[in-house]
């Protein structure tokens with residue numbers, strides 16, 4: 001006989017919890033049998049996840065349930081200073097705020113539709129009753145404008161999951177309607193991280209100067225985001241040397257997988273949205289391909305101080321609003337040709353000889369740039385201009401920091417910085433650089 005809630009509360013907390021956990025062999029993780037447990041509390045049952053540049057959805061406990069209120073609504077969103085768009089999101093955010101809970105929680109999620117069109121919310125990867133799955137027309141009727149629906153289920157798993165509309169997905173997700181769900185384990189089976197980050201990665205079609213994302217685009221996405229931001233609008237992940245770090249990444253892009261690459265470390269992929277990967281089945285990686293419609297969780301010990309790039313490795317995904325229609329000018333002597341081209345096609349600013357680099361910095365002040373658009377790439381760094389944008393941020397690992405405020409740029413110790421070769425070294429090593 002299953003113990004009831006009263007029996008659970010009367011017994012030892014840990015024994016009560018573990019008695020309700022069974023191992024589902026398909027998931028290789030403990031899964032509660034569906035009876036709710038007392039709501040898990042931050043600082044007691046879990047260490048809260050950190051979502052750079054993103055909010056978390058507030059909750060309260062009423063009658064033993066965790067109660068959330070998600071509001072689908074139009075949102076004016078800033079991708080980075082200088083570039084805004086009229087999007088759709090949740091609770092004033094693009095993407096939607098992170099829903100954070102604990103395995104065994106009974107959650108009630110009210111969904112209010114403040115859009116002019118119908119919607120629904122699907123809880124991606126969550127094990128739940130069929131009628132709570134949020135597929136409009138299939139498992140429920142659509143949520144009409146002005147209506148509020150109630151979703152309620154017990155979280156029977158832990159992991160990194162997502163939410164998004166399952167009604168006119170192509171339009172609504174292209175407009176920004178998606179978010180992350182983090183469910184912490186009730187009884188952790190493995191060492192828990194000191195720093196636990198979560199990112200929703202995404203892609204947008206936003207022609208320079210446009211105010212609205214284009215849901216019809218199928219191939220040419222030009223704004224690539226981490227938690228709705230593009231570099232240099234992305235905040236760094238700040239970590240103390242030696243800390244165990246977890247990064248959870250979810251992808252609900254329309255059409256693309258994103259290979260997320262971390263510099264300076266090898267990590268292990270520890271979880272997917274299907275559950276925990278058994279430790280014996282993990283292998284080291286420096287890049288994890290996050291397919292659309294999936295999450296990947298990676299872990300490593302941050303034992304190397306520095307400013308380490310974390311970015312999508314598709315080269316066009318670390319750029320912003322690149323003009324795909326421009327002719328290939330790589331290697332061309334600009335001369336008078338540039339001036340003539342800019343006269344004729346002002347929105348295509350001077351791409352110069354290398355189509356990037358310092359020319360992009362100049363573009364920031366370029367009066368010919370269309371309003372409400374970003375330079376093709378880049379932002380300031382500790383050694384000049386960083387010629388990356390889009391889906392790019394920095395992991396800042398530091399010795400001797402008190403808190404997690406941005407510590408500024410890393411200063412490499414003497415002898416550990418690449419710099420111009422000295423004449424003495426060139427001569428001593430017999431390197432002839434020619435002319």
Ligand SMILES: [Cu+2]
Nearest residue numbers: 258312314317
């Ligand atoms: Cu990508």
